[in-house]
Amino acid sequence: MRNVRIWFKKDYECRYISHLDLNRTMLRALHKSKLPIWHTEGFNPHPFATFPLPLSLGFRGINECMDVKLEDDSFDIRTIPDRLNSCLPRGIRVFDATEVIMKAGKVAYASFTIRVSADRLSSSVVTAQLRDLLGRESIEIEKKSKKGMKTVDIKQGIRSYELKEMLDFAQLDIILSAGSSDNINPQLIISALQRENGVEYDVDITRNDLLNSELELFR
Amino acid sequence: MVSKKVEKLLLKVQKPGRYVGGELNEVIKDKRNVDVRFAFCFPDTYEVGMSHLGMKILYSRFNLVDYIWCERVFAPWIDMEKLMRENQIPLYALESGDPVSDFDFIGFTLQYELSYTNMLNMLRLSNVPIYSRDRTELKNIVVAGGPCACNPEPIADFVDIFFIGEGEEVDLEVMEVFRECKAEGVGKAEFLERCAKIEGVYVPALYEVSYNDDGTIAAFTPKGDAPAVIHKRLMKNMDESYYPDNFVVPLVEIVHDRAVQEIFRGCIRGCRFCQAGFIYRPVREKSPEVINEQCKKLCMNTGYDEVSLSSLSSSDYSQIVPLLEKLTSWCGEEKVSISLPSLRVDGFTDEIMNKIKTVRKSGLTFAPEAGSQRMRDVINKNVRHEELMQTCATAFAGGWTTVKLYFMIGLPTETMDDVADIAHLGQDVVETYYQTPNRAKGKSVRVTISVSSFVPKPFTPFQWEPQDTIPTLHEKQAHIKESITSERVTYNKKLTYNYHDADTSFLEAVFARGDRKLSKVMALACERDFHFDGWNDCFSLQKWLDIFEECGIDPAFYANRRRSFDEILPWDHIDYGVSKQFLIKECQKAYNSTTTPHCRLKCSGCGAAQYGEGVCFEKRQNMV
Numbered sequence: 001m002r003n004v005r006i007w008f009k010k011d012y013e014c015r016y017i018s019h020l021d022l023n024r025t026m027l028r029a030l031h032k033s034k035l036p037i038w039h040t041e042g043f044n045p046h047p048f049a050t051f052p053l054p055l056s057l058g059f060r061g062i063n064e065c066m067d068v069k070l071e072d073d074s075f076d077i078r079t080i081p082d083r084l085n086s087c088l089p090r091g092i093r094v095f096d097a098t099e100v101i102m103k104a105g106k107v108a109y110a111s112f113t114i115r116v117s118a119d120r121l122s123s124s125v126v127t128a129q130l131r132d133l134l135g136r137e138s139i140e141i142e143k144k145s146k147k148g149m150k151t152v153d154i155k156q157g158i159r160s161y162e163l164k165e166m167l168d169f170a171q172l173d174i175i176l177s178a179g180s181s182d183n184i185n186p187q188l189i190i191s192a193l194q195r196e197n198g199v200e201y202d203v204d205i206t207r208n209d210l211l212n213s214e215l216e217l218f219r
Numbered sequence: 220m221v222s223k224k225v226e227k228l229l230l231k232v233q234k235p236g237r238y239v240g241g242e243l244n245e246v247i248k249d250k251r252n253v254d255v256r257f258a259f260c261f262p263d264t265y266e267v268g269m270s271h272l273g274m275k276i277l278y279s280r281f282n283l284v285d286y287i288w289c290e291r292v293f294a295p296w297i298d299m300e301k302l303m304r305e306n307q308i309p310l311y312a313l314e315s316g317d318p319v320s321d322f323d324f325i326g327f328t329l330q331y332e333l334s335y336t337n338m339l340n341m342l343r344l345s346n347v348p349i350y351s352r353d354r355t356e357l358k359n360i361v362v363a364g365g366p367c368a369c370n371p372e373p374i375a376d377f378v379d380i381f382f383i384g385e386g387e388e389v390d391l392e393v394m395e396v397f398r399e400c401k402a403e404g405v406g407k408a409e410f411l412e413r414c415a416k417i418e419g420v421y422v423p424a425l426y427e428v429s430y431n432d433d434g435t436i437a438a439f440t441p442k443g444d445a446p447a448v449i450h451k452r453l454m455k456n457m458d459e460s461y462y463p464d465n466f467v468v469p470l471v472e473i474v475h476d477r478a479v480q481e482i483f484r485g486c487i488r489g490c491r492f493c494q495a496g497f498i499y500r501p502v503r504e505k506s507p508e509v510i511n512e513q514c515k516k517l518c519m520n521t522g523y524d525e526v527s528l529s530s531l532s533s534s535d536y537s538q539i540v541p542l543l544e545k546l547t548s549w550c551g552e553e554k555v556s557i558s559l560p561s562l563r564v565d566g567f568t569d570e571i572m573n574k575i576k577t578v579r580k581s582g583l584t585f586a587p588e589a590g591s592q593r594m595r596d597v598i599n600k601n602v603r604h605e606e607l608m609q610t611c612a613t614a615f616a617g618g619w620t621t622v623k624l625y626f627m628i629g630l631p632t633e634t635m636d637d638v639a640d641i642a643h644l645g646q647d648v649v650e651t652y653y654q655t656p657n658r659a660k661g662k663s664v665r666v667t668i669s670v671s672s673f674v675p676k677p678f679t680p681f682q683w684e685p686q687d688t689i690p691t692l693h694e695k696q697a698h699i700k701e702s703i704t705s706e707r708v709t710y711n712k713k714l715t716y717n718y719h720d721a722d723t724s725f726l727e728a729v730f731a732r733g734d735r736k737l738s739k740v741m742a743l744a745c746e747r748d749f750h751f752d753g754w755n756d757c758f759s760l761q762k763w764l765d766i767f768e769e770c771g772i773d774p775a776f777y778a779n780r781r782r783s784f785d786e787i788l789p790w791d792h793i794d795y796g797v798s799k800q801f802l803i804k805e806c807q808k809a810y811n812s813t814t815t816p817h818c819r820l821k822c823s824g825c826g827a828a829q830y831g832e833g834v835c836f837e838k839r840q841n842m843v
Contacts, residue, residue: 013221013241016229017470021236025470029243031554032522045554046524058230087522089243089470202227 001038002070004077005219006084007096010061014091019054022092026066029087035080038069052104052218053178053210056185060206065218067100101219108213109159110178112186115204116193117169127170129197131163133189134172141192154192157184159215169204178210220316228302236471237265238299240313243468244521246282246289247314254286254401255394258312258322262329262337263753265293269467270475272529273328273365277386279463287394290314290322291467294337295344297751303344310344319345323397324360326390327378329367332730333723333753335374338363339745342377349745351379351424357400357407362393368421369498370677370790373733374741375423379407380414382421383793384451385484387461389419415445419452421793428735434776436734436787450794451498455832457484457505464516468523477525477558478517482510482542486531487818487834488563489825490588491599491809492630494676495531497802498795500825501833502535502818507542514546518555526550527558534559534566537819537837543574560584564602567610572617583614586625589633590640596812597632599805607644608651615655621665622648628695628718629673629687631809638695641668642702642716649713667715670699672724676731677790678797680805683782686728688775692721722760726752728778734789737777740770798826 010022017025030037030047039045049068055061070077080097088094116126133139139155157177164171176184190203210218221229221239229235250256259278261268268274274291281289290312295303303310309318319325325347327338342349347359354361363374364382371381382389393414400410415422425445429437441447454460466478485502486495505513514526526546530536546557559571564585587602589595595602611622626641645668652664672692675684687695696718703716730737743766751757767774782788784803791799801824808815815823818834828835 013236013239014470016235016239018236021471024472024476025468028468028522028524031524032519039554044524044556057235087243089241089468091241091470203230 002073002075003100004068004070004080005098005100006066006068006080006094007098008061008064008066008092008094010055010059010064010092012091014089015058015060018057019051022055023049023051025089025092029084029092030068032087033083035083036070036072036075038071050104053107053110055207056187056205058205060204062206063209064207065210067104098219102212105180106212107179107210107218108177109175109211109215111173111175111208111211113206113208114172114174114186114189115166115169116172116190116201118199118201121199123165123167123169126201127163127165129193129199130170130172133193133196134158134161134163139189139192141188141195143188154184154188157182175211175215220314222308222311222316224306224308225311225316228299228306228308231302232299233296234471236469237293238295238313239470240291240316242470244465245291245314245467246278248282248288250288250315250317252285253288254398255288255324256322257281257287257289257324257326257394258292258319259289260292260319260325260327260338260341262294262327262334262341263751264296265469266471266473268293269469269473271328271330272479272481273386275463275466275479276461276481277390278467279465280387280461281390281394283461284391284394286398287391288314290317292319292341294341294750297757300340300344300750309346310341320347320359323358323401324362324394327361327363327365329363329365329374331753332367332373332727333758335367335730335741336744336749336752338374339377339741340748340750343745349377349742351377354379355407357397357405357410360397360407360410362390364390366494366498367731369494369793369795370731370733371421371423371793372428372735372789373730373737375735376738377741378423379411380420380422382452383419383449384795385453387454389417389452392417393420412443412445418450421449423735426792430736434736435782436789439787439792448792448794451796453499453796453830454484454503455830457481457503458509462513464513465520466517466523468521475527476523477527478514478521478523479527479529480510480514480517481505482528482530482533482536484530485833487535488532488601489599489805489815489817489823491597491680491805492588492627492673492676494679497678497797497825499531500795500797500827501830501835503833504537507538507545510542511545515549518553524554525556525558527560529560532563532566534563534568534571535817539566540570540574543571547574564610565606567613569613569617572613583619583621584623584625585610587644588625588627589630589637590626590642590644591637593812594630594633594637594640596814597809598630599809599814601814601817604644604647608647611648611651612655615652615658615664618659620652620659620662621667623667623669624648626668626670627673628670628699629692629724631681631684632812633695635695635698638698639702641670642699644668645714645716646703652713664713665715666713667717668699669717669719670696671719672721674724674728674731677788678795678802680802680809682732682788682802683784683786683806685781686725686778688779689721689725692724696721720755720758723753723758725774725778726758726760726763729774730777732789733777736772740766740772743770796825796827796829801825 037047077097081094084094138153159175161174362380363378368381431437483504485499
């Protein structure tokens with residue numbers, strides 16, 4: 001048995017499907033591809049795949065990954081992208097399959113590019129609003145948790161950011177805490193911005209990379 | 220493919236994945252290279268429409284033709300519809316993202332009467348006039364097919380062409396005529412007249428209806444050359460009939476998210492309430508070899524790990540065991556499971572059970588339809604109490620612990636005692652569980668009885684019957700509940716009872732047997748933004764009653780009136796191959812609680828033998 005990490009992009013139409021739907025789509029593609037993937041045992045055997053860090057509905061992902069186990073240790077993993085791509089919708093494109101270097105639990109940060117605009121505001125105004133928000137000591141927001149609503153300070157989860165004023169949007173490149181313990185969804189920043197300014201923003205969020213606690217690329 | 224304008228809305232609605240297309244196996248063509256663009260509209264949500272087999276067959280069949288590009292359109296859910304209206308975004312097709320108003324054909328499949336308002340609403344969202352007479356050019360031709368097309372009259376003023384019967388051939392013939400007319404520069408009126416000559420095509424504009432003082436139909440008269448009777452189309456040889464080897468595989472979870480393999484059309488049984496049992500006659504089977512091959516291809520091409528064998532009554536497939544043997548020979552290896560819905564109570568044998576047991580043990584569902592033996596004889600269900608108990612015992616011994624039973628109330632000649640027997644039957648099943656020695660150890664049984672209200676439908680022996688009024692149905696619903704609590708109390712928690720809303724059944728009954736006078740009701744409903752009447756979120760009987768009153772139409776005239784055998788029925792000009800004489804005979808037999816044997820036991824002379832194919836020409840076992 002050999003662990004393999006499959007790398008893919010999730011964009012276009014497939015941006016709009018949830019993690020559960022992505023999972024289903026991937027399992028069907030793995031099944032169709034007839035790759036020698038290990039299947040779960042039991043009543044309904046299905047290909048076994050896990051995702052180190054699920055991606056929210058609506059986000060683009062350009063360096064996403066999924067872990068599977070290969071039953072055939074000598075299988076040439078370089079053939080995986082082509083085999084899978086012919087079984088996937090066009091919005092999901094596999095571009096690499098690699099050995100698993102870091103355990104899934106090592107994900108500590110994720111980097112995002114967020115484009116923000118609003119119908120009636122110029123990009124310089126939106127940029128200024130973002131700069132104001134992100135410059136504060138703390139950014140508190142109500143977050144739903146299992147034990148009801150709780151207040152979290154998302155400022156603590158911002159590792160670094162860069163803000164650029166573009167022609168018709170503000171661009172925020174940001175690194176946020178990610179993983180099972182202190183995950184910050186970038187959507188929370190937009191919610192805070194909306195609450196501050198009472199404006200409905202149009203946002204386009206791309207997740208670029210997953211990183212470990214040393215800010216090294218997750219591999 | 221979605222436009223930038225639509226993209227802006229997608230993150231503001233539930234399940235945006237249903238509005239984007241881009242699925243595996245969707246068909247993309249260059250619109251400059253096709254002559255006919257067909258918008259295949261399903262008047263319900265994506266999840267419901269994408270589960271529909273007929274749409275999958277026709278989508279693939281149409282797109283096989285080089286000059287046709289068929290695309291899919293679904294009704295946007297209310298949140299998306301609201302945003303589309305607010306942002307002036309017209310309804311669009313998923314493949315190209317082009318507005319529906321760009322299409323040559325706008326085709327609807329009509330699976331249930333309560334989707335009529337969605338059909339009109341979808342036209343309105345497309346900025347296409349709802350009335351046929353207001354669409355004067357040779358474009359946006361509105362066509363419709365499906366089971367509800369068997370009584371097209373309530374929506375006859377809106378639809379240009381109805382396809383009667385099975386669509387695989389007739390739809391293409393109409394598109395060919397369209398292509399010719401377009402090339403010749405011929406107008407819509409001439410196009411419709413040419414189409415009316417094709418068998419299976421009904422052009423309502425070519426007929427005139429006159430009424431008696433009491434509101435019944437006096438005469439139905441064709442204009443010009445239009446045929447007096449429209450005969451249905453059907454596929455004679457199912458093995459040679461087109462079947463897709465590929466489905467569009469949805470990105471989001473749909474209602475039936477699996478491969479579907481059709482095994483036969485029609486039903487041998489002839490349950491007297493069941494429209495499908497009559498309009499799809501005669502039974503035509505595919506051979507096990509063909510089914511096996513088609514199944515394999517479908518699973519390979521879609522990646523689905525589950526395939527469902529589809530028909531009106533799977534256990535009536537004459538070679539069910541050999542078929543299951545063929546399928547299980549490769550399904551295990553390929554990790555594909557088989558599901559067998561629509562099992563009859565008397566068709567669930569050990570042999571079948573052992574073959575499908577490799578599949579997940581979800582609940583079993585049976586439809587005894589009525590509680591008492593007398594009632595089941597009236598409806599010709601031909602299921603005996605002992606058989607049901609035996610079947611349940613077989614299932615319980617096989618490890619099943621959940622059984623769902625479907626029933627109907629409001630059937631002709633029904634008494635309160637018949638209704639109470641529904642509750643008793645449910646309790647008998649619970650008792651059978653505890654009497655089954657080798658049942659699952661330490662587990663409790665769950666029996667659900669689900670009760671809907673009978674809706675008399677065209678082309679059935681009960682097409683003349685009145686529907687019970689809503690208060691009567693409510694009384695019967697309550698009586699079942701009382702009958703459960705009054706006796707054998709210990710089994711209460713093991714037995715769940717639920718029932719369908721009688722209000723929607725009433726409206727369904729009005730539309731199912733309505734006539735052209737209802738079109739003004741429909742138009743007004745459309746104007747008032749009615750949609751998704753089949754969904755509890757949206758349906759309001761009171762709002763409908765208000766419209767009926769404004770239009771001066773009494774809905775009870777259609778739903779609750781007993782019609783005489785000699786009345787001209789709104790659908791009498793349509794022929795589904797089953798004679799009216801036969802239906803009358805069946806109705807009279809029902810009154811005497813006399814059953815009719817199924818097609819394989821004895822031919823009942825319904826008329827379907829005229830097609831020269833199918834079960835009518837099978838060798839009967841008792842004749843050998």
